[in-house]
Amino acid sequence: MYIWRLPLINFAALLAFIAVVAWWEILAFYRQRCDREVLRGVLFGAGITAALLSPLLVHAIVAPELRYLAARGVDGRSSWIFYAAPPLAAATLFHGSRRLIRPLDPHRDRTVAVFWSTIVTFTLLNLANWCNPGWCAHFGFPFRYLWWSDAIVIMNGVSLSAGTSLLALLANVACAVAVTILAVHLAGRAWKPRAQTRV
Secondary structure (H helix, E strand, O other): OEEOOEEHHHHHHHHHHHHHHHHHHHHHHHHHOOOOHHHHHHHHHHHHHHHHHHHHHHHHHHHHHHHHHHHOOOOOOOOOHHHHHHHHHHHHHHHHHHHHOOOOOOOHHHHHHHHHHHHHHHHHHHHOEOOOOOOEEEEOOOOOOEEEEOOOOEEOOEEOOEEEOHHHHHHHHHHHHHHHHHHHHHHHHHOOOOOOOOO
């Protein structure tokens, strides 16, 4: 099953990732303005709980489809990576955003918005199937890291109609990181207040 061009498991993982990041940003906002250590600890615990519950969100979204497939004798289970990746990616990127964006940036909220919107856009582009769903697959932006087609082509014993590329996947990650850093840098420069010129 597809949601737009996203396989259901990809859609569920992306939704869990966005939910964890949004919740952590809300908690971080209140944690910075909280003076009591007990409340800060409670907010930190709420963030950990969100990370632990995100695989359950993924499962809740895909469970009806898994039951539907199981009733027809099809094993539709996906790799554990789709369940573990949302909180792990969110934690890595959340830490990266704190290192990349200065706390004293006067326009920090807008810079954070640029950071996360760039990340989510690249994630969406890489989880979407850019071929005709059900007939062929083309995953990856800007480089194709997974593909298959019903038009089976075999040359010298090698199937040209399906394959994977770890190098392309790593290149896509590198592109996403580079574009995100550039976008944050440009956003910070664009929103710096200009010096007043005296007449």
